[in-house]
Amino acid sequence: MSYEPIQYELSEPFSPASPESVDISPQSLRHAVETVRVWVDEGRIVGAVMLVIRRNRIVLHEAVGWSDRERQIPMKTHTIFMMRSMTKPLLGTAILMLKEEGRLTLQDKVCKYLPAFDNERSRDITIYQLLTHTSGITGSIVENSGSRYASLREAVDEVGRRGPEHPPGTRYEYSDPGSSAVGAVVAEISGIPVEDFVRTRILEPLGMGDSFLDFKLQPNDPRAGRVAASYCRENGESGPWTKTWDNTRPEEVPFFRASGGLFAPGIDYAKFLSCMLDGGRFGDFRLLSEETVELATSPSVMSKEYGLHWQTFGNDVFGHGGFQGTLSWADKSNDLIGLYLSQSETTGNATRPEFKKLVESAIVKKRANAL
Template sequence: MRSTRESAVILADHVRSWAEAGRVVGAELMVLEDGELVVHEASGWSDRERGRELEKNSLYRVRSMTKPLVATAIFKLAEAAELDLDDTVARHLPAWDNPRSGAVTLRQLLHQVGGFEQSAWPQPLARYRSLRAAVDAMGEHGPQHPPGSTYRYSDIGSATLGAIIAERTGEPAERILSEWICEPLEMRDSHFHFEVDAPWAARVNSTYRWTVASGRGVGGFERYWDPSRAQVVPFFRAAGGMYCSIRDYARFLELWLGLGEWKGRRLISEASARAALEPGPFGRYGMSWDLPTTARAGQLPWAFGHGGSDGTAALVVPERRLIALYFTQSRGRDLMYCFAMRAGDAFELPGPMPKWTELARETELELVSLDAAQRRAIVGTYEFGGPDKRLEVFEVEGGVLQTWLRGEEVQLVPLSDRRFALGWHRGGAGVELRCDDDVRLVFGLAGGQAELMEIRREEDVLATGTRVCRGSRG
C-alpha cells in the first residue's frame, strides 16, 4: 500500500491538472493524516476575469456542506433534552401540525426520508422574508411522498431543522452554529451570512457555472456570482449558506473523526456521533452524512463525507485517520465526483461513495461536435405513460440542444453522438440523456435521486415498480 504522502501527491497532481486544463477555474486540496498536514495546494483562479489567483485558505460557499453542522446542533439539543430525534416536527413548529405534515419526524429529516423532493418549496426561497416563513409554508404544503417511504435528498429537511434550532434556543440558527460549533473549534474563517461590506468579503472566491456556448459542444465557465453582489437568499438557509476556508472545515471534520471530541473538548457524545454515521432506512445516507454502500448498522463506516453543489467535497476515512478536502467554485462539471473517484484510487480505498462516483467517469469524457442531422435525430417530444408525461428536446439559436427540467430550460452537453450530460441549471440536479441505435433516450436525475426514464420510439409500454418508463416520440 502507498504511503499517505505518496497517495496525496497523486491526488494533488489530478487536481492541479484540472485547473491547468480549464476543467475548473480554480481548486484547493488539503489532505491530513492524524491531524498532521500532508498536502495543501491551490491552483488556478479565485476570479479569472479580474486576474485574481486562488489563494490557500480563501473563503468558499460550501452549500450543502452546511447540513452536517446543522445536524451537530440538533444532536446537542437532543443531548440537552430540548428535543428528541423521534419527535414530530409539529411538536416544535405549529404550522406542521396538520394531516399533510404531522407525521414527519426529525430523524426522518436527518436521514433524508421525510418525503420531500429537492426544490419543492411552494415558491422560490428568496421570496420568503425569513427561514421560519419558508419552513412554515412548507409545513402547510406538506411532503410529496409519505414520510419514511422513500429516500429523497432535499434541502427542505435541513432548513426545517434550522428553524427548529431557532425555535428551541430563541436565537437564530446561524448564531447557534457559530457559538456552539465554530467558536469551540476555532473556526474563525466561518460565516453564515454574507454582506458585501463585511470585513471578510474580499476573501470570498467568485462562483462559476459551466455553460454550453454552441451546438458544436464548445463550453466554458461563466462567472455567475462574485463578492461585489449580495447573496440571493436574504437569510441563512440552514440547508446551505455557510462560507468558510478549507482549513476551517477540516477542523469540523476532525471533530467527527474524533467521534464528537476535538483537542480534548467534547462537543457531542460519542453515542450521537456513532448513530449519525450509521446508514438510514434506505442504506445510503446517515444523519446528514454521505456513507459508502457497504455501511452497516452498529459499526463505523470505512468512510464518510459530504459535498456542496458549487463543487466542494470532503472525505473522512476513520481507520486511517485520514481527511481529504477538495474545494472549488466551479459548478456544473461535477468534478467533485471525479475527486471522490480519484481519491479512492490514490488512497486505495475499498469501494465507492454512492452519490459521489455516479457521474465521475462521465464527466471525464471529452465533448464532441454534433452536426445538424445528428441534432435533428434527437429533437422532438417524447411521451412516456401518457400525454401528461412528456420530455421535450429542442434546438435553439446556435445549435444548442435543450430540454426542460422543473420548469427551467436546461442545456444538453454532447459527450458523444449518443450521450449527453447537463450543462447547468439553477436546481443543481444532474441530467443524463442518451440516444442509442433505436433512439432510446434515458433521462435521469443525478445526486442520489432515484428517477430514471427509458424512452423508445417504437414502444408504448409503461413499466411499473421499477420507476422505468418507456414511450413514443410525439
C-alpha cells in the same frame, strides 16, 4: 465595526509533516495534485484547494487555478468557499446537541415545534425523517432569482403547509427544504436564530474563526475579499465557464437557508471533521458523545449512503459534498481527512470523486508480518 473573533484557549490541531512519515506515498500524492492542475489547464474546473490530513498531520495543502478568473485573483490555500450542502452536517450536529441536552427526541413530530406542520399532510413528519431525508418533502425554497421569502421561518412554514410529496418514512429523497426545516426547529427550541446557535455552539468553540454563515459581513471584514467566485456552464463539460456570483455581490438568498449558507476555508472545516473523527471531541472540548457521533455518521435504515445529515462513503467513511464542487470526507479506519474545494462543478463533472480516489490510492497499505 470590524470583525473580532472570540478568543478560545485552543492550540492548532494540525501540524505539517512529510507524506511518508504518516504512510502516504509522496509520489502518488504529487500525482493527485498534478492531475488537478491538468483539470484547470483543460478547463474541467476553474480552480481548487486540496487538503489532506492524516493522524493530525497536514501532508497536502495546495491551491491551483483561479479564485476569480476575470479579476485574475489566484486560488490560495486560505480562500473561503461557499460550502453549500456541506452546511448540513453542522445543522445535524446542532439538532443532536439539543437531543443530548434532553430538549428533543429524534422521534418527536416536527409539528410539536413548528405549528405550520400541524396539518393532515405534514403532521406525522418526525425530526429523524428530516435528518435522514425520508420526510417526503421535496422542492426548493430557492428560485432562479433568489427567494420570495423574507426569512427562514417564513419559507419553512410554507414547506409545512404544502406538505410532503410522498408519505413520510417510505423512501429516501435528498431534500434541501427538509434541511431548512431542521434549522427552523433548532431556532425554535434554542430561542435564537439557527445561525447564531451554530456560530456560538460549534464554529467558535472549534476555532473556526474564518468561517461565517451568510454573506452579511461588515464592509471592512477582510474575509469578504477571500471568498471565491462561483462558476457554472450549461453544457456539461463542453461549454465555457460563466461566472454566476462573486464577492462584490450580495448572496442570492437574504437569510441563512440552513440547508446551505456556510462560508469556510478548508482548514476550518477540517477542524469540524477532526472533532467528529475523534468521536465528538476537540482538545478539551466535547461537541457530541461518541455514541451520538457513531449514530450520525452511520447509514440510516432507508439509505446505504446517508446517515443523520452526513453522507456515508462505505465502511467508516463519512463527510458531505456541496453544490458547485466541494467535497469533504473523514476516514476512521485510516485516520485521514480529505477536502477538495472548487466553485466550478457541473452535473457530469466527476473531479470530486476522482480526487478522492487519487488520495485513497496514495495510502500505503502495510503488510501483516509473516508468521
